[in-house]
Every structure is written in structure tokens, then in C-alpha cells.
Amino acid sequence: MSEIDTRKGWMGLLAKAPAERLAALWAGFGPEPGFSWLRAPEVGGVMVRGRMGGTGAPFNIGEMTVTRCALRLETGEVGHGYVQGRDKEKARHAALVDALMQTGQADRVRAAILAPLAQEMAAARTARAAKAAATKVEFFTMVRGED
Amino acid sequence: MYVAVKGGERAIDNAHDWLAEERRGDPGIAELSVAQIREQLALAVNRVMAEGSLYDPDLAALAIKQARGDLIEAVFLIRAYRTTLPRIGASRPVDTGAMVCDRRISATFKDAPGGQVLGPTFDYTHRLLDFKLAAEGEAPEAPASAPQTAPMPRITEYLDRDGLIQREEPAEDTPPDLTRAPMEFPANRALRLQALTRGDEGFVLGMAYSTQRGYGRNHPFVGELRIGAVSVEMDIPELGFAIEIGEVRLTECETVNQFTGSKTEPPQFTRGYGLAFGQTERKAISMALVDRSLRWEELGEDDTGAPAQDAEFVLYHCDNIQASGFLEHIKLPHYVDFQSELELIRKIRAEAEAAMARAAAE
Numbered sequence: 001m002s003e004i005d006t007r008k009g010w011m012g013l014l015a016k017a018p019a020e021r022l023a024a025l026w027a028g029f030g031p032e033p034g035f036s037w038l039r040a041p042e043v044g045g046v047m048v049r050g051r052m053g054g055t056g057a058p059f060n061i062g063e064m065t066v067t068r069c070a071l072r073l074e075t076g077e078v079g080h081g082y083v084q085g086r087d088k089e090k091a092r093h094a095a096l097v098d099a100l101m102q103t104g105q106a107d108r109v110r111a112a113i114l115a116p117l118a119q120e121m122a123a124a125r126t127a128r129a130a131k132a133a134a135t136k137v138e139f140f141t142m143v144r145g146e147d
Numbered sequence: 148m149y150v151a152v153k154g155g156e157r158a159i160d161n162a163h164d165w166l167a168e169e170r171r172g173d174p175g176i177a178e179l180s181v182a183q184i185r186e187q188l189a190l191a192v193n194r195v196m197a198e199g200s201l202y203d204p205d206l207a208a209l210a211i212k213q214a215r216g217d218l219i220e221a222v223f224l225i226r227a228y229r230t231t232l233p234r235i236g237a238s239r240p241v242d243t244g245a246m247v248c249d250r251r252i253s254a255t256f257k258d259a260p261g262g263q264v265l266g267p268t269f270d271y272t273h274r275l276l277d278f279k280l281a282a283e284g285e286a287p288e289a290p291a292s293a294p295q296t297a298p299m300p301r302i303t304e305y306l307d308r309d310g311l312i313q314r315e316e317p318a319e320d321t322p323p324d325l326t327r328a329p330m331e332f333p334a335n336r337a338l339r340l341q342a343l344t345r346g347d348e349g350f351v352l353g354m355a356y357s358t359q360r361g362y363g364r365n366h367p368f369v370g371e372l373r374i375g376a377v378s379v380e381m382d383i384p385e386l387g388f389a390i391e392i393g394e395v396r397l398t399e400c401e402t403v404n405q406f407t408g409s410k411t412e413p414p415q416f417t418r419g420y421g422l423a424f425g426q427t428e429r430k431a432i433s434m435a436l437v438d439r440s441l442r443w444e445e446l447g448e449d450d451t452g453a454p455a456q457d458a459e460f461v462l463y464h465c466d467n468i469q470a471s472g473f474l475e476h477i478k479l480p481h482y483v484d485f486q487s488e489l490e491l492i493r494k495i496r497a498e499a500e501a502a503m504a505r506a507a508a509e
Contacts, residue, residue, distance in 0.1 A: 084393025
């Protein structure tokens with residue numbers, strides 16, 4: 001996987017992560033590194049688009065709330081946070097994780113924050129898929145007494 | 148005409164204080180939390196997100212609490228909030244084919260690959276009041292089976308492969324946005340779909356129903372209905388690549404309609420499309436029917452004069468915030484307008500009475 005794909009992976013994970021879980025894992029990670037804001041957290045809307053017939057030309061469905069920010073660690077790395085919802089803390093945590101993932105601490109961040117988040121979110125998805133699977137219809141044909 | 152009137156401030160303040168008290172209801176009953184509304188009145192939350200045109204379950208739940216359960220008032224609150232949000236950008240079109248489905252059914256193919264997955268549906272319930280819900284009980288638990296890993300391809304793909312259904316031509320045009328520019332007619336399909344997805348569920352349902360009953364003949368099959376989560380991806384200019392910025396739950400409905408063919412096209416099925424925020428199945432199906440009905444011109448069908456074929460009629464009246472704003476303004480003070488009407492009718496009556504008196508005297 002390319003460097004960009006790896007970064008896309010963790011940024012997407014952070015965007016969708018439950019804010020409380022990210023906050024708790026971040027709190028457990030250790031003291032917050034020094035940083036300065038490049039863009040203070042800002043809540044905004046993103047217009048979500050769909051396609052006609054699922055595959056055709058695009059149209060606008062409606063907006064979703066997104067919070068974004070950018071910061072620079074004292075060591076120079078720049079982190080971006082783009083997260084769903086209106087939680088500025090979550091955006092800050094996401095940007096800090098994004099920045100730290102570009103430092104020598106990447107492995108520690110991955111093990112302490114990204115891996116547990118990914119695992120919990122996958123478990124939640126699997127649990128939901130398991131309930132859906134239980135509602136799958138198994139057709140059977142009735143024998144008709146016409147012989 | 149409005150004329151500024153002073154006074155009534157104390158009455159207004161007191162009315163709003165009373166509103167707050169009534170909203171809370173009997174203080175002897177536990178207060179509803181926003182989280183309870185979000186979790187336990189989820190379909191109301193979904194409707195408010197779809198028609199409020201803003202995906203944020205916590206905000207929609209708060210709006211429902213503030214509006215005392217009046218969903219159109221809640222939509223109004225969300226629309227007003229939405230206008231205060233700076234627009235960060237637009238997403239890439241979501242890939243509903245990759246949806247993680249809670250529900251996926253087809254009324255056209257029994258043995259569709261991926262199967263018929265019912266999901267948490269009201270279908271096949273007996274619609275008998277469940278008095279057990281009136282008593283507190285343990286949280287129910289749904290059965291689980293091995294999760295499905297096989298893909299759930301689009302049903303219309305099968306018809307498309309054989310050329311039996313009209314093709315959706317892929318394009319990358321920037322769609323018009325009715326929140327940024329006033330609606331213009333003729334409205335293209337992208338604009339119509341945006342108006343319908345945020346339109347009032349009751350209105351869109353009524354229009355769809357009218358087409359089924361014969362006002363613009365349109366009695367389709369539900370080729371596919373799916374409800375589930377899709378990732379939302381956006382290009383981030385400062386990064387130079389796209390990332391996922393979140394996940395939304397959507398309901399998608401594709402209808403398969405009859406079509407007799409034309410001079411240039413062999414006979415084939417046509418499509419109607421519905422897509423809305425949240426688990427909003429009635430809305431998505433209705434939207435698909437009305438979408439199809441509004442396509443009469445491009446498909447070379449006759450204009451039968453049916454309301455659901457009239458884009459101006461449908462699109463100008465489907466927005467419940469515009470509609471209730473105009474409707475409800477007539478209850479606000481119109482004292483001066485009415486005073487002038489009153490004087491006019493008195494004058495006309497006086498003239499008429501004088502004329503009658505003259506006629507009687509002659």
C-alpha cells in the first residue's frame with residue numbers, strides 16, 4: 001500500500017470513529033505534544049452527492065456536518081483533522097494522531113489508538129451484519145397435491 | 148402587507164416561557180434526553196434529517212425535542228441551522244453499490260444474488276398495539292447468523308446487461324444546487340431529485356400514490372430497495388487526495404417501469420430513482436415513483452395533465468418549510484390590510500344600499 005493510501009486509511013478511520021472512544025484512547029496515550037494551530041477547529045457542512053440510478057450523473061442529497069482543523073507539532077509535522085459531526089475535540093484528536101503518525105511515534109500511535117479503534121468499529125459492523133444475515137429469507141417450495 | 152406594530156412583547160415573552168413549561172410537560176415524569184430521542188425515535192430523526200437536508204442525528208434529535216415532536220417545526224429548525232454552516236465542499240458521489248446493507252429486498256427477482264434480507268422492518272408485523280412496550284422490560288436482543296461476505300450487486304445490473312432496461316449514463320457534471328441558486332424551470336433531473344429527496348414525505352407520497360391510481364399511469368415494480376451505510380469521500384485540496392470524512396445511512400429505491408419503446412429505442416424497461424438520508428423507505432419509494440413520472444417528456448410519453456407529471460406543480464409545492472411559511476404567515480397580524488378591506492366593503496355596501504333605496508323610491 002502506498003504512503004498516501006495508508007494515510008487515507010487512518011484519516012478515514014478517525015473521521016468515522018466514535019468521538020468518546022477516540023477521546024478515551026487519546027487520554028490513555030500520554031501527554032499531549034506541543035503544537036500550534038494552522039486552522040483552528042471549524043464546523044461546516046459538506047454537500048453529499050449521489051448518482052441517478054446509483055450509477056448515473058450526480059445530484060445533491062443534502063449536507064452532513066463536518067469539523068476540520070490543521071495543526072503543526074513543535075517538531076514540524078503537519079496534521080489534518082476532517083471528522084464527521086460537530087465535535088471540535090474530536091477534530092483536534094484526529095489532527096494530532098495524523099501528525100504523530102508522521103513521526104517516530106507512529107507504531108506506538110497505531111498500537112494504542114488506531115488498532116483498537118479499527119478493531120472495535122469492525123466488531124460493531126460485523127455484529128450488525130450478523131443480525132442482517134439472520135433476516136435473510138430462505139425460500140422453500142411447497143409441495144402441491146396435484147399428482 | 149405588513150406594518151410594524153409595537154407592543155405585545157410581554158405577551159410574547161410569557162407565551163414562550165409557557166411554551167418551555169409545556170414542552171417539559173409534567174415535571175413528575177422523567178425528562179427525555181436528546182440521546183433517548185436519537186436512539187428510540189430513530190425514524191423521526193431520520194425524517195427530520197432527510198427533509199431538513201442535514202445529516203446529523205444528534206441535531207435532528209435536539210430539534211425534535213425543541214419542537215415538542217412537531218416534525219415539520221423540527222425540519223424548520225434544522226434548515227435554519229444549516230444556513231449558518233459554512234460550506235466546506237461537496238463529496239464525491241457515494242457508491243450505493245458498496246452499501247453495507249441492513250436491508251435489501253427485490254420485488255422482481257426472488258433469487259437475486261445476495262438474497263432477500265429483510266432487516267429491521269415493520270413489514271409482516273400485524274399492526275396490533277403491543278402493550279408490552281407500555282411496561283418496562285429488558286432490552287430485546289436480535290438473533291444473529293454468520294455475516295454475509297458475498298457482494299450484493301444491483302438488481303438493475305442484470306437487466307442492464309441484457310439491454311432490457313434504459314441505461315443510466317455515467318457523467319461527472321457538477322449538479323445544480325437549489326440551496327445556492329433559485330429553482331429554475333425546466334428543472335433538470337438532478338435538480339428534481341434534490342428537491343424530492345428533501346421534500347415533504349406526505350406530499351411526495353401523495354403524488355406517488357396518485358400516479359399508481361392512474362393520474363399519469365405509473366405502476367412500477369420495486370426492482371430493489373436497500374438500506375444501509377455508505378462511506379462519504381471528499382477531495383481535500385490541501386492534502387491533494389480524497390479521504391473518507393464519514394459514513395451516512397441511506398435508503399435507496401430503484402423502480403422498474405414499463406415502456407413500449409419509441410422510433411429510436413427498442414422496447415425496454417425504464418427507471419425511477421429514490422435516495423434519501425436515513426431509514427426512510429416510504430419516502431425513497433415515493434421519490435422513485437415521482438422521479439419516473441416527471442421523466443415523461445424525455446421518454447416521449449404523453450402529457451396527460453396529471454399533477455405528478457407537472458414539474459412546476461410538484462417541485463414548487465413539495466417543500467414543507469416553504470409551504471408552511473407561506474401558509475402560516477396568514478395567521479400573523481394583518482390588521483391594516485384587513486382594515487382597508489373592511490372600509491372597502493362598507494363603502495361598496497353603502498353605495499349598493501343607496502342605489503336600492505333610490506330604485507325603491509322611483
